Amino acid sequence: MANSRFEYVRTFERENILLPQTHIVIRVDGRGFHKFSDFYEFEKPNDEIALNVMNESAKQLMKTIPDIIMAYGDSDEYSFLLRKDCQLFDRREFKLITTFSSSFSANYQYYWNKLNSSKPLNIERLPTFDARAIVYPNDLNVIDYFKWRQVDCHINNLYNTTFWNLVIKGNMTTKEAENKLIGTLSSDKNEILFKEFGINYNDLPEMYKKGTIFLREYIDFPISKYKEQPTNECLIRLIKRSKKTEIKQYHCDLIKDSFWSDRPYLLQ
Ligand code: ATP
Numbered sequence: 001m002a003n004s005r006f007e008y009v010r011t012f013e014r015e016n017i018l019l020p021q022t023h024i025v026i027r028v029d030g031r032g033f034h035k036f037s038d039f040y041e042f043e044k045p046n047d048e049i050a051l052n053v054m055n056e057s058a059k060q061l062m063k064t065i066p067d068i069i070m071a072y073g074d075s076d077e078y079s080f081l082l083r084k085d086c087q088l089f090d091r092r093e094f095k096l097i098t099t100f101s102s103s104f105s106a107n108y109q110y111y112w113n114k115l116n117s118s119k120p121l122n123i124e125r126l127p128t129f130d131a132r133a134i135v136y137p138n139d140l141n142v143i144d145y146f147k148w149r150q151v152d153c154h155i156n157n158l159y160n161t162t163f164w165n166l167v168i169k170g171n172m173t174t175k176e177a178e179n180k181l182i183g184t185l186s187s188d189k190n191e192i193l194f195k196e197f198g199i200n201y202n203d204l205p206e207m208y209k210k211g212t213i214f215l216r217e218y219i220d221f222p223i224s225k226y227k228e229q230p231t232n233e234c235l236i237r238l239i240k241r242s243k244k245t246e247i248k249q250y251h252c253d254l255i256k257d258s259f260w261s262d263r264p265y266l267l268q
């Protein structure tokens, strides 16, 4: 645009550049999904189609933004890990988070219409997502971040599964179920599920218990070679040689260390 005497107003704009050489995690979360899930009559505790809409939206975002190396999601949230040397939008925070939230919201609406066509979206209640960016200075912080989200998924799922069984099969009111669960430990909830409803929590679908992980994996990465000589130089050399990447979906445990040690390139 040509210069004009009005252009000085641009100097009022502010940027926040995310610290270089740090891991960036961007988390999106659905706005008011407690009500959204009531409005569209989600199956409780887990509406499988709604989870698939989340997963397809995240996978599509990963396809369009090559800097995303990993994504983890459950319920109405998804976390995206960007490559440490990511220069997308020159690491401008507002550009990054507004792009993630609007792209994820757009994808969600597209996949909702595709996978949930019997429930047309109502203009009064459209799905939208907020986003935040967090920078982590070292690998351990990033690993602990994803462990934190997966533990949260497990705790919420165990609670929600017990709560909704008490309400739907146990004919309790939501208030009664809530009161019954106050102060209970995980072992108490497992016991309620087993004794009152014949449900073995361990047998529930992995996607509900562990959430969903997408990884941009080097499918030809010679992990045994790296383990012989686990140095940064070696890792960079092996990454350069491995060319084939593929986005793969998992519902596995990322709390065990082997998840990370088998894929050293995730944190490079
Ligand atoms: P960025 O992602 O940096 O914003 P951009 O390609 O969107 O990149 P803008 O400066 O925002 O760049 O320019 C938007 C461009 O979109 C316009 O220059 C024009 O070419 C096109 N465009 C937008 N709206 C219309 C429209 N209604 N009709 C025709 N062209 C349009």
Ligand code: ATP
Binding pocket: 029, 030, 031, 032, 033, 034, 035, 037, 042, 043, 044, 045, 046, 047, 048, 050, 051, 075, 076
């Ligand atoms: P906020 O706008 O602050 O995020 P929220 O109502 O979205 O408010 P969250 O803590 O994000 O609050 O919780 C999302 C809620 O959406 C869950 O607690 C659950 O009730 C519901 N929900 C999300 N996904 C599903 C699903 N696949 N099946 C059933 N319920 C779901």
Ligand code: MG
Binding pocket: none
């Ligand atoms: Mg423009």
Ligand code: MG
Binding pocket: 029
């Ligand atoms: Mg929230």
Ligand code: MG
Binding pocket: 029, 030, 031, 032, 033, 034, 076
């Ligand atoms: Mg939410």
Ligand code: MG
Binding pocket: 029, 030, 075, 076, 077
């Ligand atoms: Mg949430």
Ligand code: MG
Binding pocket: none
């Ligand atoms: Mg533009």
